[in-house]
Amino acid sequence: MEFFKQVNIDWMGRAKYFVSLSLFLLLVGGVSIVRKHGLRYGIDFKGGTLVTVGFAQNPDVGKVRAGLAAQGLGDSEIQKVSDLSNTGAHQVTIGVAQKGQEGTTEALDAGKAAILQALNATFGSEASTGKPDFNSATPSSLAQFLSQQDPMLLGTNAGDRYTQLARRLTDFRDRERNGVLTNFSDLSAVEGATPAVLAALGNHFGLGSFAIRNVEIVGPKVGAQLRRQAVYVTLCALAGMLVYVAIRFQLIYGAAAVLAVFHDVLITLGFFSLLNFELSLTVIAALLTLVGYSMNDTIVIFDRIRENNRLMRRDPFQVVVNRSINQTLSRTILTSGLTFLTVLVLFLLGGQVLRAFSFALVVGIVVGTYSSFGIAAPLVVAWNRWRGQKTGTGSVVGVKRRDAGASTGRLAAVGRR
Numbered sequence: 001m002e003f004f005k006q007v008n009i010d011w012m013g014r015a016k017y018f019v020s021l022s023l024f025l026l027l028v029g030g031v032s033i034v035r036k037h038g039l040r041y042g043i044d045f046k047g048g049t050l051v052t053v054g055f056a057q058n059p060d061v062g063k064v065r066a067g068l069a070a071q072g073l074g075d076s077e078i079q080k081v082s083d084l085s086n087t088g089a090h091q092v093t094i095g096v097a098q099k100g101q102e103g104t105t106e107a108l109d110a111g112k113a114a115i116l117q118a119l120n121a122t123f124g125s126e127a128s129t130g131k132p133d134f135n136s137a138t139p140s141s142l143a144q145f146l147s148q149q150d151p152m153l154l155g156t157n158a159g160d161r162y163t164q165l166a167r168r169l170t171d172f173r174d175r176e177r178n179g180v181l182t183n184f185s186d187l188s189a190v191e192g193a194t195p196a197v198l199a200a201l202g203n204h205f206g207l208g209s210f211a212i213r214n215v216e217i218v219g220p221k222v223g224a225q226l227r228r229q230a231v232y233v234t235l236c237a238l239a240g241m242l243v244y245v246a247i248r249f250q251l252i253y254g255a256a257a258v259l260a261v262f263h264d265v266l267i268t269l270g271f272f273s274l275l276n277f278e279l280s281l282t283v284i285a286a287l288l289t290l291v292g293y294s295m296n297d298t299i300v301i302f303d304r305i306r307e308n309n310r311l312m313r314r315d316p317f318q319v320v321v322n323r324s325i326n327q328t329l330s331r332t333i334l335t336s337g338l339t340f341l342t343v344l345v346l347f348l349l350g351g352q353v354l355r356a357f358s359f360a361l362v363v364g365i366v367v368g369t370y371s372s373f374g375i376a377a378p379l380v381v382a383w384n385r386w387r388g389q390k391t392g393t394g395s396v397v398g399v400k401r402r403d404a405g406a407s408t409g410r411l412a413a414v415g416r417r
Helices: 012-035 061-070 105-123 139-149 155-176 184-189 195-204 220-248 251-274 281-311 317-327 329-349 355-391 397-416
Strands: 048-055 077-081 090-097 210-218
Touching: 012 251, 012 317, 012 355, 048 105, 061 077, 061 090, 061 105, 090 105, 105 210, 139 155, 139 195, 155 184, 184 195, 220 251, 220 281, 251 281, 251 355, 281 317, 281 329, 281 355, 317 329, 317 355, 329 355
Parallel strands: none
Antiparallel strands: 048 090, 048 210, 077 090
16 A cells, blocks of 8 residues: 655755754753753662552542642552452552662651551541551451450460461451451351451451552662663664674664664653653663664665665665655555554553553654654765765765676677677
8 A cells, every 4th residue: 555656755865954853852852861860760760669559449540649649649650450360459559769869778668658648548448547457457466466355265275276367367358358358247258257256356447448468669779770771671682683684784774773773762762851751661661662663664664775776776876765765655654653643542541650651652653763764764875975985986886886897898899899
């Protein structure tokens, strides 16, 4: 399918405008990064606290976000945890970035207390009436309570029996009710949970609407290590692509393609700094996707250049490149346009969780498509022109030498006649 037929756009004649635009975007992005003292890193790279919270009902992420913002935690990362094996597990992971450079366990662990306070203020709970929350009770604290109350009238033999009963009660809560019990009568299915035990629990404990399921702390050292690994992964991907394109075409083609992809990543990071988006591991995945997408688009143009170079031996190399880009223009609009529409919808409707990931793809697809004909191809043309000037044989040295040899042969044949 072709949108355009017999297109004759002089892309290489406009190369200086493409280069000027790229330099402007790189400069603006670089100034923004310098003025903001670097990129804005997420919890994965900066360090912080990740708290997994289980809810009795499917939580409203918007309400959770508003409650955290009211407590000064508006920059928290919120993500629903989907478990296909357990559709009743209503869990949300909340991440609070590290404040300052302390990096101490106390400073990082304070994030858990801040999240818990915000959730209590937002959702409330029966436990806020003064009763301890059964959903937050540990087996040891529950066993201690049962031993003191002795609802089963075990007397001196209460210790081990209540310890085992407490473990069974908490196991039932965590495994069968996903950590959030909504009714004490559900515990009647637990072995040893007599009506007297249930009555004692109901009189002493309350049932909150949520419970902390897991707490993870990402220290600053781990975040710095992840940053280094992200850089290494990106550089290794670029190096591998350079080797592939150099073998598939020529070294200059590989160098031009890698420089164009490197240009795409830098401009995308500049937009992240300008619009204050966070850089996380999911964004790194988007950048690697961008690297592969841009490289594929560039290779399509390079492959057409190679084919046309064999068919158009007498034409200047710049004309060959223009013809190749024009011939692949319909394909570029089809693939890039449809992909751009998809990620644009993901950016507009995907929610806060996917906002940074989809933004990287939106910017990357536009810049990656542009760099294929605006950066990579002009670099190859400039190198060929420089090589021709250096050898004094024109832009496509090998072709002109063969033409010269053929002309000499024809002249010799005429002389013999």
